[in-house]
Amino acid sequence: MHVIVTGGSSGIGLEVARIYACRGARVSIIARTAAMLESAVVDLRSTGKADIRCENADVANDSEISRAVDACEAAFGPCDVLVASAGMVEPAFFDQQSQSDFSRQIDVNLLGTANAVRSVYAGMKIRGQGAIMIVSSGAALIGIPGYTAYCASKSALTGFAEALQAESVGDGVTISLCFPPDTETPQFERELAKRPAQARALMGAAPPWKANAVAEKIVRGIDRRSKKVYFGFSITGLGLFGPLVKPFVAAWFSRRR
Template sequence: MHVIVTGGSSGIGLEVARLYAARGARLTLIARDPAKLEEARRDLLLPGDVQADIRVVATDVGCDAALSAAIAAAETDFGPCDILVAAAGVVEPEVFEKLSGSTFAEQVTTNLLGVANAVRAVYPGMKACGRGRIMIVSSGAGLIGIYGYTAYCASKSALTGFAEALAMEASGSGVGIAICFPPDTFTPQLERELEKRPPEAQALIGKASPWPAKDVARRIVRAIDRGTPRLYFGFSITGLGLFGSLVKPLVTWWYRRKPA
């Protein structure tokens, strides 16, 4: 089994890779930082292993041509991709009027186009084989607008439409399309994000404690095993996912009435 994980050098992506490594899967980890990728590869090796079926590739998921070439090379070495977990993402909180166009574009490019680029690289091969599973990692922030997160919310919410449309196209092909909406998760990225998170956002998001990355990864892999098309985490995110049209007006009402 060949599993490709974008954003596989840390956080949720690395923990997903760890679970598949324990199953003996051939792994391709894709991220931007070569040093972090090599550290992740060493972290995943079992005691005594010098070499294992773990390939690391430093590339930007936002660059379609480079990512496509990297995945093609990985499939040459490890065989067709059986499972893609598109977990690469970036977040830079800031109110819209202070958010530069380049920073806005970076989040959309990585979080939305980066997922589409990864899917584009494996989807035709999966269809040709008549099997495969794709898990798109969105965010709880993709279900509701959050103060200071215009770019992030826009990019993550767009993934829902992409996943739904692709699932319609993939119907009957043997390729399963799924999307998940993780909560705040203990990762290096969250540590950086919290330093910039506006208090107005923390008043809403901070009501729930972050999840350990291992727990999020465990639920993602279980959902892939079961063919679950949508995966929500926790009471709040599940409520938004299932009853958003009812819940969001209440959240907005509460937010506007809360003391400054």
């Protein structure tokens, strides 16, 4: 089995790669920062598995991610599982955020995911098998102050995934979508320092999940061919009963302001 993980140099992506490496899969990780990629490969090979490789690419650049996937498949064979985990967040109120910071989140989180999926999807259809897991966020399920770009980019992945699920019926390709909660990653530490007080109030004081726990649930979802994977009571409630729940959340939040 050949597993490709974007955003695989740290956080959730690295832990997903570790699980598959421990299972004996051939694992390719793709990310932007060469030094972090090389460190991640050393880390993953410490599991005793040698079939680990990396490629440097920005998922927002379609030609870069296409080249990287081609190189991975040339080395390890066709992609059997893609975990599109690469993403970014830059909290700021809409009227205080630069256009470039807003657009960059859309480019990486939405278009970057689509670029990664595009790079493997046609081949999976031809072979009649494959699994794609799109990593969204709990923030896709409700609007959060200070996260206009992030919520927009992550919620758009729901429409993308659901449409692709409909298109792939009968093709042997499983399209899955997951909604992780706050997770202990290097990116989360940077984000937390910029998180507005209003967002903290809405999101509550629930402790972040460990990255390996999130990764385990993601991989179980892939194993089970689950269409959607939710995490914890709050996110599951929003995912299943959002239209009923969100008016009450909005009313509660408005009274706190």
